[in-house]
Structure formats: structure tokens, C-alpha cells
Amino acid sequence: MSFWEKMRGTTTSPPRVSIPEVIWSWIGSFLGIAAVGLVHFNMLTDSDMVMIIGSFGASAVLIYGAIKSPLAQPRNLIGGHVISAVIGVACFQLLGGQMWLASAVAVATAIAVMHLTKTLHPPGGASALIAVIGSDQIHALGYLYALVPAGSGAVIMLVVALLVNNIPKSRYYPEFWV
Template identity: 35%
Template sequence: MASRTAVRTAAIAGLGGFAVIFGLAELSRISGALFIIAPFGASCVLVFGAPASPLAQPRNVIGGHLVSTAIGLATFAVLGATPLALGIGVGLAIAAMLLTRTTHPPAGADPIVVALAGASWPFLLTPVLAGSVAIVLASVAYHQAVTGVVYPARG
């Protein structure tokens, strides 16, 4: 059985993820614009559940989503929503995130999301940039106010 501390830590991390995803979904509903994509749920796992991880740092969250989505948009524009586009998009996204030091595993799914949604270049700004920045800003505030964990990690 999990310790009381582990249960509390898990609940607090889950509450942070809930708050961000609920907020982005509600903003999407109210505005009629898309502010959320499925990989953001996995981003929340990292920023709230493992905030000290290098993969959870703002550069990785925002940069990883931007790099991967841009690659997904380019491969989709050239190849359409084909199996080849999905494979090339994910492969190039992995390589580009490693080369730019923006590795963020949830962003590896972004080229798939782009192709399956039939997204166009504005998708890079909304929901990807707006949503990833919102996740980072919300997690900074949440950790400061609720957990006391220093996020982003220093060092």
C-alpha cells in the first residue's frame, strides 16, 4: 500500500493536471478556438508529476511541441495523412528535438495529431504555442503556490 505522503503527492500532481487540462478545455469551449491537444495530458504528467525532470522543463515543453508540430505540419503538407508522413514526421521530430535540446516525449505525438486532424500552419500558434505556454505558466504558479517545488528546476 502506498504511503500517506505518496498518496498526497500523487493527488496534488493529479490536481495540477486536472486544473490545466480543464482550463484549456473550458477556454476552447468558451472561445470556440482549439487550445488543447491530447499530448498536453502527457505534458502535464511530466510538469506536475516529475517537475525536476529535464524533459519537464519549459524549454522542452514549449520547444519540443513547437519543433515537433512544425515538422508534422511540413510532412503533412508534402505527404498528406499517409503512413509515410506519420513515420517521417515522428522520426524527424525525435531527431530535431534531440538536436535542439528540446526533447519532450509527449511532443513526439504531435506529427500524428497534425496529420489526423488535417491541421494547417495556424495550428502551430493555437493550440500548440498557446497551450504549451499555458501549461508552463500554470505549473510555475501551481508549484509555487501549492507544492513548494522549485519549477522550473535550477541547475
């Protein structure tokens, strides 16, 4: 198969999921993001802390909408965010004078380390990037960013995923822990 032929794909699109699956995915993602948002907007408003970051939207897709994916499992969710956040902060601190370089090194290194630690979680790449390109409020957190918001927000979303994804008889979560 040539280089160009590979780009045509090798299979057809998977079938559409059932309406109940769509509804449970909606309920889980609503409750998960709402829980993190409530902490952010009601408990941290008088501090410089943040709780909700953009990468949690992508995590919601995985842990509520693609629950059987290896990338959606608890080890990947927590490890992917925390490891990537630490890497992102380190890259900002070491290379922040060259934001393009810090951004590229942070995401690429986060992917490599997630692979090596079996914690690959695509939103982790976004958590690494946010640590570099985020606001002064994010930068002021330093390595605390790995715990709040990255780690603790992911834990809140995990608790919601464990509760909501196991309500219907047709769904169970997780597939594995470690």
C-alpha cells in the same frame, strides 16, 4: 551483457511517491487541462480553431507529475510542442498522400530535431503525429497549428505549472529555463 539480457533491466522500480505529491500532481493536471479546455470549449466554439489536443494529456503527466524530469522543463514543453507541430504540418503537406509515410517521417524527424535543439518532450512526438493524422479542422490550420493550439496551449499549461508546483514547500518548478 547479451541482447536478451539487456531486456531484463538493470535496476529496480523507483519507490512510490508520497500522497501529498500525488495530490499536488492531481491538482496541477486538473487545473492545467481545465484551463486549456475552458479556452477551447468556451472561447473557440464559434471558430474553426482548436485549443485542446491529446498530446497535452501526456505533457500534464510530465509538468505536474514528474516536475524534476529534464523532459518536463519549460524549454522542452514549449519547444517540443512548437517544433514538432511545425514538422508535423510540413510532413502532412509534403507527404499527406501517403499517410503512413508522413506519420513516420513526422515523428522520427520531430524526435531528431528535439534532440538537436535540447527540447526533447515526448508529447511533442504526439503533436507532430496529430498534425498528420488529425481532423480536417487540424489540417485547415496549417502552420497556425504550431501556435494555436500547440504553442499557446503549452504556455497556458506552463503558467499553471509555475503557479501550482511552487505552492508546497516540498516542490519547486522549473529546474531550469534554457
